[in-house]
Amino acid sequence: MSRNYERIIFERQDGVATLRFNYPAKRNAFDPQMREEMAEVVRLVQTDASLRALVLTGEGSHFCSGGDLGNIAASGLDNAGWRARLSSLHHWLKDLMLLDKPVIAAVDGAAYGAGFSLALAADFIIASDRARFAMSFIRVGVVPDCAAFYTLPRVVGVQRARELMLSGREVSAQEALQLGIASELVAPEQLQARAQAIAHSFVGASPVALSLIKRSLAMAANDLPALLEQEANAQALAMGTAEHRDAVQAFLNKQPAPFQWPAKA
Incomplete structure (x- = not known):
């Protein structure tokens, strides 16, 4: 069974839920509509005892390219407005991170900014060999969000997390595997099947034991x-700084970002 929202495709099959980001025109960029729909789906998965695992993935050839900068530029929010938006996101994001069912992220193409953060909220990241990860927030003058300050250092260590966040550089699929970000790499055409196989394996596991393991962690x-x-x-x-506004405008105008990595000699 599947249900199409505006920005998400939600499917349920044999005890496994699949949440598919569905904004391929913008490489599945994360916008307010997607956030609202994700909140609804996370609540549904959280309360439906028949669902035993969740797969997060993207429609098309990308996972999620991060925040929708066009929407951000047009929002007109002040500092208080941005804080309220992040606080609203945190309610369901925390539920996703603490979900007592296994969460598998199937990552193809770009997982940038918030897309990288959302992948890190999963218990397993299965990546295609063309996946690319980046803590790209610094490129537009903002800080990592969607709990990346919590998740990334716990995966790669504080020193490596510092380097990835301060540089905003791209991490290849192979490096992601070496750093422990990705659990395994597969060919793009095998990605969805592999993620579903892992998810369906948990249908036969004890839901009590899975819940206790995740709650203990x-x-x-x-x-x-x-x-x-x-x-x-x-x-x-x-979000209230001139540097952020200038960086977003440069991106929308297809101009070079004020901040570039690697640094030129």
């Missing part, structure tokens, strides 16, 4: 609420 997440509060404050400040 989540006990180490007692600093997550404080970190999300700091993220909302920091992003609200960053």
